[in-house]
Amino acid sequence: xxxxxxxxxxxxxxxxxxxxxxxxxxxRRADDIVGIATAAATTVISTLLVVRSLDHDLVxxxxxxxxxxxxxxxxxxxxxxxxxxxxxxxxxxxTASFVFAWRYFDEVGTLFHVLMLIxxxxxxGFVLTGDLFNMFVFFELMSVCAYALVAYxxxxxxxxxxxxNFAITNTIGxxxxxxxxxxxxxxxxxLNLAQVGRTLExxxxxxxxxxxxxxxxxxxxxxAGAVPFHFWLSDAYAAAPIPVCVLLSGVMSDLxxxxxxxxxxxxxxxVLAAGTEELRALLVGxxxxxxxxxxxxxxxxxxxxxxLAFVTISHVGVFLAGVGLLTARGLAASTLYVIADGFVxxxxxxxxxxxIHRAGSGDELRLRGRGHRTPVGAFVLVGGALLVAGVxxxxxFLGWSLLVASAREVGYGxxxxxLTVTAIVTGGTLLRSAxxxxxxWGDEDDPLLTAEPxxxxxxxQVAESRLSPPLLFAPALALLAVGIGAAFTPGFGARxxxxxxxxxxxxxxxxxxxxxxxPPQTPPVPVHAGMAPYAYGLLxxxxxxxxxxxxxxxxxxxxxLRQRAGRLLDPPLTVLKELHSGVVGDYVxxxxxxxxxxxxLVAVLIR
Amino acid sequence: xxxxxxxxxxxxxxxGLYGVVSSRNLIHLAVSLNVAxxxxxxxxxxxxxxxxGTAPIFADVPRGTRAVxxxxxxxxxxxxxxxxxxxxxxxxxxxxxxxxRRTVDPEELRALHG
Numbered sequence: 001x002x003x004x005x006x007x008x009x010x011x012x013x014x015x016x017x018x019x020x021x022x023x024x025x026x027x028r029r030a031d032d033i034v035g036i037a038t039a040a041a042t043t044v045i046s047t048l049l050v051v052r053s054l055d056h057d058l059v060x061x062x063x064x065x066x067x068x069x070x071x072x073x074x075x076x077x078x079x080x081x082x083x084x085x086x087x088x089x090x091x092x093x094x095t096a097s098f099v100f101a102w103r104y105f106d107e108v109g110t111l112f113h114v115l116m117l118i119x120x121x122x123x124x125g126f127v128l129t130g131d132l133f134n135m136f137v138f139f140e141l142m143s144v145c146a147y148a149l150v151a152y153x154x155x156x157x158x159x160x161x162x163x164x165n166f167a168i169t170n171t172i173g174x175x176x177x178x179x180x181x182x183x184x185x186x187x188x189x190x191l192n193l194a195q196v197g198r199t200l201e202x203x204x205x206x207x208x209x210x211x212x213x214x215x216x217x218x219x220x221x222x223x224a225g226a227v228p229f230h231f232w233l234s235d236a237y238a239a240a241p242i243p244v245c246v247l248l249s250g251v252m253s254d255l256x257x258x259x260x261x262x263x264x265x266x267x268x269x270x271v272l273a274a275g276t277e278e279l280r281a282l283l284v285g286x287x288x289x290x291x292x293x294x295x296x297x298x299x300x301x302x303x304x305x306x307x308l309a310f311v312t313i314s315h316v317g318v319f320l321a322g323v324g325l326l327t328a329r330g331l332a333a334s335t336l337y338v339i340a341d342g343f344v345x346x347x348x349x350x351x352x353x354x355x356i357h358r359a360g361s362g363d364e365l366r367l368r369g370r371g372h373r374t375p376v377g378a379f380v381l382v383g384g385a386l387l388v389a390g391v392x393x394x395x396x397f398l399g400w401s402l403l404v405a406s407a408r409e410v411g412y413g414x415x416x417x418x419l420t421v422t423a424i425v426t427g428g429t430l431l432r433s434a435x436x437x438x439x440x441w442g443d444e445d446d447p448l449l450t451a452e453p454x455x456x457x458x459x460x461q462v463a464e465s466r467l468s469p470p471l472l473f474a475p476a477l478a479l480l481a482v483g484i485g486a487a488f489t490p491g492f493g494a495r496x497x498x499x500x501x502x503x504x505x506x507x508x509x510x511x512x513x514x515x516x517x518x519p520p521q522t523p524p525v526p527v528h529a530g531m532a533p534y535a536y537g538l539l540x541x542x543x544x545x546x547x548x549x550x551x552x553x554x555x556x557x558x559x560x561l562r563q564r565a566g567r568l569l570d571p572p573l574t575v576l577k578e579l580h581s582g583v584v585g586d587y588v589x590x591x592x593x594x595x596x597x598x599x600x601l602v603a604v605l606i607r
Numbered sequence: 608x609x610x611x612x613x614x615x616x617x618x619x620x621x622x623g624l625y626g627v628v629s630s631r632n633l634i635h636l637a638v639s640l641n642v643a644x645x646x647x648x649x650x651x652x653x654x655x656x657x658x659x660g661t662a663p664i665f666a667d668v669p670r671g672t673r674a675v676x677x678x679x680x681x682x683x684x685x686x687x688x689x690x691x692x693x694x695x696x697x698x699x700x701x702x703x704x705x706x707x708r709r710t711v712d713p714e715e716l717r718a719l720h721g
Binding site: 583 | 620624627628629630633636640643646647651654678679682689692693696697700703704707708713714716717718719720721
């Protein structure tokens with residue numbers, strides 16, 4: 001049974017190597033088939049790992065280097081259900097991307113498939129590993145693949161800029177992580193997370209520990225795209241090819257947050273226990289800020305990919321707030337939210353891809369009233385927009401209920417209303433686009449929205465002659481269906497909370513990893529959220545519809561009202577837009593400021 | 608423990624960052640990033656340094672000889688591989704930028720903002 005554990009990494013890597021060796025002789029369709037088969041197999045293996053790890057972690061020591069007398073020298077994969085579920089999500093989204101790419105790309109080389117498969121293997125390894133340095137290696141592997149994939153259509157100007165900004169900022173983020181790892185190793189002499197936690201246990205949180213924690217936190221927040229580390233994200237996601245966006249937005253961003261959870265609880269929760277309250281305030285505050293900035297910026301976009309990139313940032317903020325509550329329910333909420341929302345966002349990106357392919361543009365204003373050219377694309381766009389706004393009890397509602405319950409548990413009753421506002425703005429913005437594209441509503445132009453990049457290439461050829469290719473539509477519909485259905489797994493919320501508790505129970509977890517002691521069963525924890533999540537959900541749905549109408553017909557509001565509101569809102573929105581300058585030097589300056597501020601806050605708050 | 612190597616690592620990192628922030632040339636940018644990355648070699652190696660320790664090769668030395676920590680050396684080697692990969696990728700992007708846009712200035716490459 002343990003033999004399954006390394007397979008989500010090994011299978012895609014071997015397939016990628018085989019494709020590199022033989023793909024050029026086999027031709028495009030063979031590459032596609034190998035890609036789809038490998039990704040699907042990886043999904044199945046990761047799902048099996050979820051099932052196998054329901055009762056206890058699966059700990060796999062590479063090369064048989066098991067710990068002696070509770071001291072780990074080898075490198076371990078430590079599989080628990082939440083991580084394995086994220087690996088399965090990565091596999092499922094990769095499969096959908098490959099199926100979509102079958103018809104989406106007119107020409108694509110073997111390199112694309114190879115990079116996608118390595119990307120998948122690296123993501124799986126990143127979530128499954130229980131070792132700090134191993135985590136860094138998979139982090140870099142997944143990042144390098146992502147940079148190259150963003151730059152895949154390198155002839156256009158945007159991918160170059162996106163890839164350069166992405167590569168530079170994320171490499172510096174990785175340096176933060178590496179320095180953090182170096183300092184942790186210097187203090188503990190250990191790289192295994194459970195071992196680090198056991199060594200740090202009982203010591204005082206001195207400067208070295210705080211600095212290394214802040215560096216690790218900051219580095220992973222760069223990958224997640226939390227404010228002020230988020231600037232690269234919108235440039236990269238707007239420039240990447242659609243099948244790549246699906247992976248970046250659907251799962252990669254969220255892996256950064258999961259890494260924070262996997263580092264905090266096994267390794268740092270003991271030594272930082274006295275500062276739990278303060279750390280909670282810091283993380284939730286960052287999450288709320290990110291959610292608000294992402295939502296506001298999304299509203300100002302007309303390019304659908306860039307719009308969705310900012311929606312991604314906003315959602316990362318929500319997930320960060322969920323993890324940052326530092327409760328089992330909060331962690332479970334975030335993970336369930338990530339999974340359901342990952343499918344929905346992936347479906348939305350595919351809908352944009354279908355629009356680009358069938359209606360010739362990915363720009364909201366240019367597409368006005370053109371949605372009828374692709375009924376399926378329009379359907380997925382509307383459905384996804386509604387799900388982002390929140391349709392109880394569908395989609396990410398399960399995660400949302402847990403989040404509400406968790407916020408109440410720790411006295412953060414103000415959090416759900418604030419996050420509802422961000423859901424209204426993000427959902428409303430997507431509904432605005434859907435209304436304009438599908439129904440042709442709203443004005444033809446809107447000066448508030450970010451101007452299009454200077455168009456130099458003619459509009460892509462719209463293939464009229466072809467029949468509607470089902471391979472283009474099927475993955476989008478399937479992802480949307482899974483996203484909707486995610487909420488209907490019975491008892492999922494209660495069980496996910498129990499898994500989160502298992503991850504957070506540091507002594508038991510350490511005994512399991514280092515001494516192989518099988519932990520006692522954790523019973524499911526009932527959700528107990530009451531009716532409040534439904535109320536918030538309905539509120540955000542209604543609010544989003546109204547907000548969409550506002551976005552469409554803003555300029556028909558009475559003159560007086562518009563002037564007042566304009567005077568109040570224009571300056572901050574203009575400044576916010578200016579900050580997203582697209583120049584990598586500015587982004588790195590923000591990064592430096594962010595890590596310094598984070599370090600300062602951690603040092604001041606947690607002592 | 609001397610703090611000098613740690614101060615040196617911070618200094619190299621900041622110099623590299625300054626180069627990245629102020630750069631108007633993609634090749635210069637890539638090299639600056641590489642400089643910043645070099646700081647991690649110094650940091651990792653100084654973490655594993657033992658006073659009067661030899662290289663961690665245990666073939667021809669008596670048992671119990673003091674050696675520096677081999678783990679951080681392995682980490683540093685991995686780090687070098689990573690930095691070469693990033694460097695290669697960035698230089699490839701610089702070539703593409705020059706070929707398609709006739710510039711290597713990140714500000715002139717800017718297509719999206721706001």
